[in-house]
Amino acid sequence: MTTLIAVLYIISFSLFIYGLMGLTGPRTAVRGNWIAATGMGLAVVATLLQPGMGNWWLIALGVVLGTVIGVPAARKVKMTAMPQMVALFNGVGGGAVALIAWVEFRTTEGFQHEPLYVAIASLFAAIIGSVSFWGSNVAFGKLQELLPGKPITIGKLQQPLNAVVLLAAVVCAIVIAAGGSSEWLIIGVLVAAALIGVMVVLPIGGADMPVVISLLNALTGLSAAAMGLALDNTALIVAGMIVGASGSILTNLMAKAMNRSIPAIVAGGFGGGSAAAVASGGGEDRPVRSTSAGDAAIQMAYASRVMVVPGYGMAVAQAQHAVREMADLLESKGIEVLYAIHPVAGRMPGHMNVLLAEADVAYESLKEMDESNSQFPQTDVALVIGANDVTNPAAQSDPNSPIYGMPILHVNASRSVIVLKRSMSSGFAGIDNALFYDPKTAMLFGDAKSSVAGIVEELKAL
Incomplete structure (x- = not known):
């Protein structure tokens, strides 16, 4: 029995490692999770085989309670609540x-x-x-x-x-x-x-x-x-x-x-903190340029490359499927659509990758920060969907900004920028975003999903 337990443990942690390797890409992530889960199942079995194991009814009760609570919670949780x-x-x-x-x-x-x-x-x-x-x-x-x-x-x-x-x-x-x-x-x-x-x-x-x-x-x-x-x-x-x-x-x-x-x-x-917003300068008095779904659609329809920059606002609105539909329409017109992913966009590591993978966005279209920044100067339209601090030029230009020195997506290097946002409110850092007041930036106010859906309808009509 001791030998069997040792063998089961070796197999289980081998499956842990092999399963972790599968998490390096969305195509193998589900398989990796199942492999690691199998390893955990074997580890549990090996533990239950340990000499002196008892109180089986307590163990069974724990398994039942964990299953009853864990499975429904995991199945019903919204993607916006995944970090929680x-x-x-x-x-x-x-x-x-x-x-x-x-x-x-x-x-x-x-x-x-x-x-x-x-x-x-x-x-x-x-x-x-x-x-x-x-x-x-x-x-x-x-x-x-x-x-x-x-x-x-x-x-x-x-x-x-x-x-x-x-x-x-x-x-x-x-x-x-x-x-x-x-x-x-x-x-x-x-x-x-x-x-x-x-x-x-x-x-x-x-x-x-x-x-x-x-x-x-x-x-x-x-x-x-x-x-x-x-x-x-x-x-x-x-x-x-x-x-x-x-x-x-x-x-x-x-x-x-x-x-x-x-x-x-x-x-x-x-x-x-609100103090940080005050320290960044009273941006609320500066003029901003607003746009409509129709104008945004026309602008993107005549572009060669569109770079989508997702943020937590996209997660809140559950707009990833609408974004995928919009990208399909643009690509059918011969327009290249890429996605610029900042490492800390959203509320947990890989939050944007998970959302876009859920909408079946091709993994090859997701570009990490360094690669995205090299392509922004050749981008006709950068479509910012609910991202805030990770696109703030103050991180590069304002030594007094709390986020000064933070690596950001160089959205302002694009030929034009369209920002989808509910309001002019600040992001997690609590500071004003200078990008919103850039002359090349146009703000499309409203729920991200509704705004993207409006752009989709306008693209279909072109």
Whole structure:
């Protein structure tokens, strides 16, 4: 039986890795998910075969509850709410690890007679798992607009208070590792870590939320790997390290895409604040040029290349299918249609890629930021659909702007720009977008889906 369990674990984490490889492209992503899910199924079976496994009715109850809650939630969630679901489900993983660490403390009477590495790994998992759970819940609240998207902070005292709470969690953990067996100590670790998760994410604004989701995902993976070390569970170690490593790499890439360091993001205080909008200059008094669906259709019908720049506004309006229909009409007229994708457009990594893949947009038409920027000067019309901060020229031209230095899509290098937006409101960063006042820019106000549908009807009539 021991050999069978080991073989099943080897097969399972091999499937994890192979499934992850499939996530590199939309054509293989679904298959990759199924392969990884099969690996997880084998890992669960191997765990249930462990000697001494009992309480089968509790296990069955957990499986039933997880299925009843998870499957409908995943099937019914709207694409606009996908970031919230990712944050919530990721947090559940961290919370599960924290609870397992608590159970291990209780069953071993405070890690008595356990090797020191088991205590250290379990306590590390408890702290990181609790931080991930509560931080993810705060991120969910911000994304779901149950909490304000702007930074919530107590000012200069925020970081010292965070340090004090972190020190409290570490001190409780050290006392436990040194032999302390009072259950109040492990409760202190979990509560202090929970406060850290809440107090670290609350001061982070909406502009940084994609990076936060990725960072919390990495923390959940690391906590799972640590717990796997404590439990001597190979599959949990490998799966946790895969999640932790991939999440860490993605977090670093996302931070670079925003020209911000990870410590600066964790320090918070950026994104969603009205002060930033005031600091960027009173753009609301500057003139803007509006257009109609008919004029936009004519302009694109006589173009050689149209570059679509999607943002969160497209996700909110669920306009991706209408965009695909518009692109098909333009391509039938011999017009090249490409999509410029910024790494942090939307509310989670790859948000725009997922939306466009859902509408069966060819993967080859999706261009990353560097490639898009090289093609904007040869683009006749750039159609910006709900994107804001990632197209703001102030990131290049205004040293006083909070986003100065952030790599952006060079939409203003196009021959003309059409912006689809409900209003002149600011984006996640809470600052005015100079692109809207560029003489070559025309604003098409309204719901993105309705605006694109109007353009489609006008194109059909041409």
